[in-house]
Amino acid sequence: MLDINRLQISDTNFWPQMKDLLAWDNVSDDSVQSTVRQILQDVRREGDKALVDYTNKFDRMTAADMSVLSIPTERLQQALAGLPDDQRHALEVSAERVRRYHEKQKMESWSYTEEDGTLLGQQITALDRVGLYVPGGQAAYPSSVLMNAIPAKVAGVKELIMVVPTPDGQVN
Numbered sequence: 001m002l003d004i005n006r007l008q009i010s011d012t013n014f015w016p017q018m019k020d021l022l023a024w025d026n027v028s029d030d031s032v033q034s035t036v037r038q039i040l041q042d043v044r045r046e047g048d049k050a051l052v053d054y055t056n057k058f059d060r061m062t063a064a065d066m067s068v069l070s071i072p073t074e075r076l077q078q079a080l081a082g083l084p085d086d087q088r089h090a091l092e093v094s095a096e097r098v099r100r101y102h103e104k105q106k107m108e109s110w111s112y113t114e115e116d117g118t119l120l121g122q123q124i125t126a127l128d129r130v131g132l133y134v135p136g137g138q139a140a141y142p143s144s145v146l147m148n149a150i151p152a153k154v155a156g157v158k159e160l161i162m163v164v165p166t167p168d169g170q171v172n
Contacts, residue, residue, distance in 0.1 A: 039054060051069075052066060059165060061166065098151070099153075102155075128157070129157065129158065131163065132144075132161065134164045
């Protein structure tokens with residue numbers, strides 16, 4: 001039987017317990033921080049070589065260089081064409097709904113000039129590129145792609161770079 005710890009706000013120790021549950025220190029220790037710092041330092045210093053080395057280490061691959069880690073457009077098109085009709089239709093409908101929703105959120109730049117000549121306003125500018133992390137490995141999460149890539153494209157981001165874990169070289 002699963003033992004679930006329940007908190008009740010009326011308990012006198014609710015807030016200390018809640019603080020403990022939410023504390024970053026409980027899920028991250030110095031070794032994690034040290035490892036992350038080392039990875040970032042290596043990537044800054046060695047660039048793609050470090051990325052390939054860490055991919056080989058964490059995903060248990062034997063990639064020789066970055067070209068092996070990129071999926072060519074032709075392969076993406078083949079995967080799309082290979083989807084069963086019902087799955088492709090579901091993804092297309094979902095993508096259209098996500099796009100339509102985010103188009104309504106899109107903000108526009110605006111400005112005005114006051115009588116004394118002061119220009120005031122808000123400039124909305126998309127980023128040039130964004131990185132998308134899509135959970136993966138043992139399962140496929142197309143919803144993560146749709147919910148991250150489509151809003152970025154609607155906002156005007158020109159380049160999207162997506163990464164997904166590939167344990168043992170498996171991409172699902």
